[in-house]
Amino acid sequence: MAKQYKVAIIGGGSFGTAIANIMADNGHDTCQWMRTAERVKEVNERHSNEVYLPGIKLNPSLRASCDLKETVSGCDAVFFSIPSKSSRDVAKQLADHLAPGTILVSTTKGIEFETNTLMSQVLREELPQVRLGVMSGPNLAKELAARMITGTVIASEDPDVNAVVQEILQCSYFRVYAGSDMYGVELAGALKNVYAITAGMAAALDCGHNTISMLVTRSLAEMSRYAVIKGADPLTFMGLAGVGDLFVTCTSPLSRNYRVGYELGKGRDLNEVVASLGQVAEGVNTLRLMKEQSEALDIYMPLVSGLYDIIYNGSKVSDVIGSMMCAEQSRDVEFVLK
Numbered sequence: 252m253a254k255q256y257k258v259a260i261i262g263g264g265s266f267g268t269a270i271a272n273i274m275a276d277n278g279h280d281t282c283q284w285m286r287t288a289e290r291v292k293e294v295n296e297r298h299s300n301e302v303y304l305p306g307i308k309l310n311p312s313l314r315a316s317c318d319l320k321e322t323v324s325g326c327d328a329v330f331f332s333i334p335s336k337s338s339r340d341v342a343k344q345l346a347d348h349l350a351p352g353t354i355l356v357s358t359t360k361g362i363e364f365e366t367n368t369l370m371s372q373v374l375r376e377e378l379p380q381v382r383l384g385v386m387s388g389p390n391l392a393k394e395l396a397a398r399m400i401t402g403t404v405i406a407s408e409d410p411d412v413n414a415v416v417q418e419i420l421q422c423s424y425f426r427v428y429a430g431s432d433m434y435g436v437e438l439a440g441a442l443k444n445v446y447a448i449t450a451g452m453a454a455a456l457d458c459g460h461n462t463i464s465m466l467v468t469r470s471l472a473e474m475s476r477y478a479v480i481k482g483a484d485p486l487t488f489m490g491l492a493g494v495g496d497l498f499v500t501c502t503s504p505l506s507r508n509y510r511v512g513y514e515l516g517k518g519r520d521l522n523e524v525v526a527s528l529g530q531v532a533e534g535v536n537t538l539r540l541m542k543e544q545s546e547a548l549d550i551y552m553p554l555v556s557g558l559y560d561i562i563y564n565g566s567k568v569s570d571v572i573g574s575m576m577c578a579e580q581s582r583d584v585e586f587v588l589k
């Protein structure tokens with residue numbers, strides 16, 4: 252029989268609940284931390300989290316708690332699924348409760364806005380005692396919670412972290428692939444959200460499949476160009492965390508970033524759209540960081556610039572598309588294997 256682990260998930264939203272449910276399905280002793288007492292009660296008594304995963308029946312063995320210390324006490328592995336905006340704050344609250352050597356896996360696909368720091372770095376700064384990993388891939392929470400076949404990537408500098416996480420999460424509907432480019436995997440998860448906004452906008456404008464296909468492929472070229480200059484391995488972008496996640500978020504209305512783009516494309520106001528979403532869309536802040544960085548580092552990023560002009564400078568979508576069509580047509584594939 253496979254080993255049973257004591258595991259926890261920090262975060263009571265869509266993704267935290269989907270991952271907690273997999274671990275409970277796999278027979279691990281699983282507790283989910285969330286800040287809202289009413290939702291804790293709902294998970295424990297009705298085995299559902301209707302606000303975030305409507306219609307999903309959760310595994311009855313999944314427990315929830317508002318008590319952070321009790322949740323993580325004695326855990327072999329803890330998964331961290333808090334939006335980037337609040338990650339440092341929640342990590343600070345965890346500092347006294349995580350034993351040295353505990354495995355901590357970030358699933359957050361965002362960048363700390365004030366410091367332009369990825370979540371693994373935030374967690375490393377606040378929780379130096381843990382063994383870190385990051386998990387990313389085409390993982391729409393609603394499909395995972397409905398137990399649809401899905402693949403993901405766990406990446407860590409410590410191969411033992413990868414092996415334990417694979418053992419904890421692997422099941423008939425969830426395939427967990429291992430990688431070592433932690434930086435690239437994490438960066439890919441954050442960057443693709445920006446391009447999902449653009450793709451949602453294109454869908455709202457009834458663009459054809461040729462156009463969407465060009466957009467997604469040029470997005471991959473642009474995001475990997477940026478990531479490689481920042482130190483990532485270009486091959487990471489050929490895998491699930493790169494092209495896989497870009498594809499799903501650029502084509503599915505289940506993606507919140509895609510939905511933000513779609514509503515913007517229909518002419519709605521950004522603040523109104525974000526407020527009505529009721530869930531996090533990390534790409535909105537990531538766009539601002541990428542625009543800043545592309546200027547600071549002189550990286551050619553026409554898609555980021557165009558989206559930024561539409562969202563923050565009030566440019567018309569039709570004007571931006573027009574100027575993109577006149578932009579320099581550079582190389583198709585920029586990375587050549589030696």
Ligand SMILES: NC(=O)C1=CN([C@@H]2O[C@H](COP(=O)(O)OP(=O)(O)OC[C@H]3O[C@@H](n4cnc5c(N)ncnc54)[C@H](OP(=O)(O)O)[C@@H]3O)[C@@H](O)[C@H]2O)C=CC1
Binds near residue numbers: 285340
């Ligand atoms: N949903 C998805 O398909 C996927 C999401 N991700 C990533 O996972 C991360 C989390 O996303 P997701 O679960 O979808 O987000 P949601 O918006 O669905 O939920 C966010 C959760 O975080 C909680 N939260 C926010 N701020 C705090 C805080 N200061 N203290 C405690 N809890 C807090 C919210 O609590 P409350 O309900 O009380 O407000 C809520 O439970 C994001 O970075 C996202 O990109 C990764 C893969 C897939």
Ligand SMILES: O=C(CO)COP(=O)(O)O
Binds near residue numbers: 360447505
């Ligand atoms: O990352 C995701 C799927 O892999 C979810 O994307 P959204 O945050 O846009 O919903």
